[in-house]
Amino acid sequence: FTSLRISSLNRHVKIHSDEKPHVCHLCLKAFRTATLLRNHVNAHTGTRPYKCSDCDMAFVTSGELARHRRYKHTLEKPFKCSICKYSSVEASKLKRHIRSHTGERPYACYLCSYASKDTCKLKRHMITHSGEKPYECYVCQARFTQSGTMKIHILQKHGENVPKYQCPHCSTFIARKSDLGVHLRNLHSYMAVAVKCSYCEAAFHERYALTQHKKTHRNEKRFRCDQCSYACKQ
DNA sequence: AATCACTAGCGCCCCCTGCTGGC
DNA sequence: GCCAGCAGGGGGCGCTAGTGATT
Numbered sequence: 686f687t688s689l690r691i692s693s694l695n696r697h698v699k700i701h702s703d704e705k706p707h708v709c710h711l712c713l714k715a716f717r718t719a720t721l722l723r724n725h726v727n728a729h730t731g732t733r734p735y736k737c738s739d740c741d742m743a744f745v746t747s748g749e750l751a752r753h754r755r756y757k758h759t760l761e762k763p764f765k766c767s768i769c770k771y772s773s774v775e776a777s778k779l780k781r782h783i784r785s786h787t788g789e790r791p792y793a794c795y796l797c798s799y800a801s802k803d804t805c806k807l808k809r810h811m812i813t814h815s816g817e818k819p820y821e822c823y824v825c826q827a828r829f830t831q832s833g834t835m836k837i838h839i840l841q842k843h844g845e846n847v848p849k850y851q852c853p854h855c856s857t858f859i860a861r862k863s864d865l866g867v868h869l870r871n872l873h874s875y876m877a878v879a880v881k882c883s884y885c886e887a888a889f890h891e892r893y894a895l896t897q898h899k900k901t902h903r904n905e906k907r908f909r910c911d912q913c914s915y916a917c918k919q
Numbered sequence: 920a921a922t923c924a925c926t927a928g929c930g931c932c933c934c935c936t937g938c939t940g941g942c
Numbered sequence: 943g944c945c946a947g948c949a950g951g952g953g954g955c956g957c958t959a960g961t962g963a964t965t
Contacts, residue, residue: 836935
């Protein structure tokens with residue numbers, strides 16, 4: 686460490702000792718400086734001296750306020766990705782983002798082969814091993830592994846006037862957007878090899894068209910005796 | 920020496936999205 | 943088709959630690 690001022694050096698030298706003379710009277714945690722202790726005690730008591738001039742939020746430190754203002758008001762994002770257009774308020778967010786380009790997964794699960802790009806995802810993954818279901822539906826007390834899963838449960842099961850998604854090709858209504866995706870893939874995607882109807886010579890490149898076609902055979906007497914002219918529907 | 924603003928860095932929790940597989 | 947499990951990408955805040963500048 687080097688510094689222009691002797692006072693900065695004197696202060697710096699102290700970080701190499703364990704000396705932390707300022708102790709919180711509420712939790713006994715110790716700090717190197719009075720300012721750190723004051724911020725810590727303010728966090729205990731909910732004292733937030735730094736008020737945002739554009740909304741109701743308030744913070745313990747000026748740094749927290751500055752960050753909040755970037756997120757909510759100035760929208761300034763100083764950390765730019767060199768590969769794509771992404772930018773972020775915080776350096777750590779850019780770091781996390783860049784892993785989506787590099788594929789780097791530094792956080793490995795010690796119970797399986799999974800590895801994550803950030804610590805939170807690993808933490809979320811770990812509950813798949815514990816079997817824990819931390820989220821409870823306030824209406825029916827059903828339990829869930831992720832908050833988002835619970836949220837969609839509450840919407841679908843207990844919500845009113847829940848919108849449904851209509852298939853653009855066949856007028857089927859489906860509750861979940863992702864299930865519409867499954868529907869489109871399974872029934873409306875183009876199949877390179879046409880599938881033949883099991884009752885006639887017709888062939889289709891789309892599974893939905895095939896099932897619709899098969900319905901036209903419903904009232905036919907499809908099952909014929911090969912010894913005589915007998916035929917029946919079933 | 921005390922105090923301020925500022926940066927850096929860890930963590931926590933949430934959101935939305937979309938796929939999977941059992942029913 | 944409905945449903946819960948589960949992973950990817952990302953937003954926003956809580957808090958601590960250290961440094962430069964000023965009082």
